[in-house]
Amino acid sequence: MHSKADTRWVWIAPLLVTLGLQMAAAYILRVVPTLAPALAQELGWGEGTAGFLASIGMVGSIVFLLIGSPLTRRFGPVRASQIGLLISAAGAVMLSWPTAAVAVLASFFIGFGYGPSTPAGTDILHRYTPAARRNLVFSIKQAGVPIGGVLAGMVLPVALVQGGWPAVLGAVLLPTLIVVLATQALRGQVDAGRDIAQAVGLRTFLALDNIRTPLLALARSPELLKLSFAGVWLSIGHGCWVAFLVSFAVIRMGYSLEMGGVIFAIMQLTGIFGRIVLGALADRANSVAVLRANTVASAVTTLALVFAAPDWPLAALVVVVGIAGVTVSSWNGVQVAEISRRAPAGLVAEATAGATLLIFAGYVFGPICFSLVLSFSGRFDVAFALVALATLLALWNLRGLDR
Incomplete structure (x- = not known):
């Protein structure tokens, strides 16, 4: 029999x-x-390689979110996430064959394997986390994203330069x-609560009812849709920073690939701190107000890159x-926790998958749009200015959600 103290910390x-x-x-x-x-x-x-392959990866994640719910129900969220990791690692191995078709397919598999991470993690934490700690705990979990980014930025470029693709593959497969x-x-x-009777064949994955489930869970609540679309605008900014920061540092600012990786890691490192701080603030204040303030700060920070030039000191870029x-990458834990809180009973994983x-x-x-702007104009400043404007559109979707 567990004591009260044991029960209080069962979520750890x-x-x-x-x-x-x-x-x-x-x-x-x-x-x-x-490694773009x-x-x-x-x-x-060309210079848009990072954006194109990153977008293919996200297409893979979307495909999983549309069809993958039976996998999570049948095997449970931990096993679904483990399977996803192995699929992603297989995609990374494929990148060692430097052909365009294989690179596209590899990016798709990497993204497909990433797909279970958010809905599976949300399902687990929603069941175990006390409501009073939910924003903080969800934000700590989402801090795994920048922690992974820090490690990738510090390890992978060095592995490629020092040991080629065999070293990169070892640096991916071993931690996986x-x-x-x-x-x-x-x-x-x-x-333990997995549904062992759940079918997982191709027919089940592609069934129309299965594909519609995540979006139908969202459609039950206009508030969930508004929160989700606010996340779309915020993810545009975050996605462009993640996809192009190393390329921007190397091509526009003139740094080496290794230094580009370090710069990427710095953003990820402060993102760990940012997610935890925003989560703690949201638990003590209004989650939607935190998201609004973060939206403005994200747009302003992106505008700073519009004025970045090769004669900037390294310290300025690092700041x-x-x-x-x-500001750009720490919003997701608060948003996911708020979606979990407002989701229909029994549909937390599905609503999170839809969002x-x-x-x-x-x-x-x-x-993709960033790549197109870059391809036609050759100017990072124009592309980042448009990203800043797109980010601000999240404020429209966050109206009327304070409660």
């Missing part, structure tokens, strides 16, 4: 599991943007296997990038 182990799975998924997802300049050179593509094995310890407890880790699906659409179209 599930949080550590979801944090580890989220961190590993994000680490693999960042393979493409952190090298991939572009190998493939013979470690996380899969480490999270297995809690799988039996967390996945802007560090601020961006808080994440829409957010990932922003991660697809943002970098």
Whole structure:
């Protein structure tokens, strides 16, 4: 029999599991943007390579969110996340064949494997986390995204330069296997409620009712739709920063690939702090007010890159990038927690999948549009100015949600 104190802290182990799975998924997802300049050179593509391949990855995530719910129900959220990690790692292995068709397919698999991370993690934490701590706990879990980004930025470019693709593959596969094995310890407890009668064949995945489930869960509440579309505009800004920051540092600012990785890691590092701070603020204040303030700050930070030039001192760029880790990339934990709070009873995972699906659409179209602007104009400043304007549109969707 558990004591009251034991019950109070029962959420910590599930949080550590979801944090580890989220961190590993994000680490693999960042393979493409952190190595984008090298991939572009190998493939013979232009400056928009990062945005195009990142968008293909998000298409893969969207496909999982549309069809993957039966997998989570049948095997449980921990096992679904573990399967996703192995699929993503297989996609990363495929990148070692430097052909355009394989790079596109590899990016799709990396994104498809990333798909379970948010809805599965949300389902776990919603069941175990006290309501009073929900924003903070969800934000800590989402901090796994920038933690994975820090590791990717610091490890992968150096691995490629020092040891080529074999070193990159080792740097991806080893931590993936470690996380899969480490999270297995809690799988039996967390996945105990899985539906072993749930069919998981191709017919089930492609059934119209299955594909519609995430969006129908959102459609039950206009508030959920407004929150989700606010996330679309915020994800456009975040997606463009993540996809193009290393390319911007190398091509526009003139730094090496290794230094570009360090700059990318700085943004991810401050994002860890930012997500936890915003989550704590949202637990003590109004979540929607926090999201509004963050929207304005995100747009202002993006505008700073419009004026960045090669004669800027490194310290100035580091300051802007560090601020961006808080303002551009730290909103998601608060938003996911608020969607979880407002979701229909029994449909938390489905509503989160629907919201994440829409957010990932922003991660697809943002970098694609950025790539197009960059291809036609050759100017990062014009592209970032448009990103800042798009970010501000989130304020329209956040109207009337204070309660």
